[in-house]
Amino acid sequence: MTLRGADGPAGLLLAAGAGSRLGRPKALLELDGERLVDRGVRTLRDGGCGPVLVVAGAAPVEVIGAVVVPNPGWRTGMGSSLRAGLAALPPGCPAVVVALVDQPRITPEAVRRLIEAYGEGARVAVATYAGRPRNPVLIAREHFAAVAEAARGDAGARTFLRAHPELVTPVPCADVAAPDDIDTPADLEAFTRRPPR
Template sequence: MSTSNIPIILLAAGQSSRMGGRDKLLEVVDGIPLLRRQALVALAAKAGPVFVTLPLGPHPRYDVIDDLDVTVIPVPDAGEGMNASLRRGVAALPPDTTATMLLLADLPDLTTEDLITCLRAVDLASNMSIWRGATEDGKPGHPIIFAATYFAAFAKLTGDSGGRDIVAAAQDQTQLVPLPSQHARRDLDTPQAWEAWRRENPDR
């Protein structure tokens, strides 16, 4: 199907609670704050509108994307966990949306090409309804594209499961999409993880 009508929801309302006071989404990657990088990666995929969930303002994260063509979705109940962002992000989608991509903001190795690879795998006429990025050795990761049939379930999510129950119940309708190396799973949410990643990527 066309990849030009699948909105992307960039989940960026988390509290960086494991970072010891630092904000992981403001860490510099490729010369810019990680959140800005991820928003630019999403925009360059040209999949559809890009929505970004953020904590209630004022918050420094707003400043790093305020000039980008994205729709910010404040999440007043972000402290509840990721499901608050999922509920509000899905609720903001245009009414004719047939599928949406969920993109985590703390995966610095994901590229626009990775997103496009996942988008091109989508076939709403098939018996698949979830398309999920995976590591080169087949471990499921991100991003994840959900057909609209799941939107009602997202509206009912509570807590911090991140939709895991939805994914678990639909394994036979999930297509894994291999991406390079560990792009789909390398998240950085502790200072130690950042230090290790920077040692491995001194040019970034």
């Protein structure tokens, strides 16, 4: 799959980590017979993103319907994956929705809400749950460079967002999604007992 210019927001799924506390890469985990990486791509596509890019690192992955971006520096943390993904976006991409592979209760509706906020003028839109900012996050093109510059270690976009609260449009999503993540075997067991939406 090759990258062409995007008319609307692209999707960027960060899926490079080794899952050290879990004991295996999260991208390859299966819930309900579907790998987390495939679920994340489907969520972004169904939410209105195109193209969708997946940043991979610890485990090589092939994903139908997405472009895989290798991150050789994945061991340094999420910041390097965000930088790699932003650098790989197609020319002229107007905005990107960034999601994490280990949050399978994020839904297409949450992604759509961020894109709707962008359509209404938001330049940075963040999904919130009970008033707390989490993921996914939409970033307009004019902020790509600053977000990449601030992305270090495991912070991802958080450093930029905290430094520029005046740019952030909060988008309530608690009624349609949840930011629960899978970090440990106990987390995975909990998700298995209560599958994602």
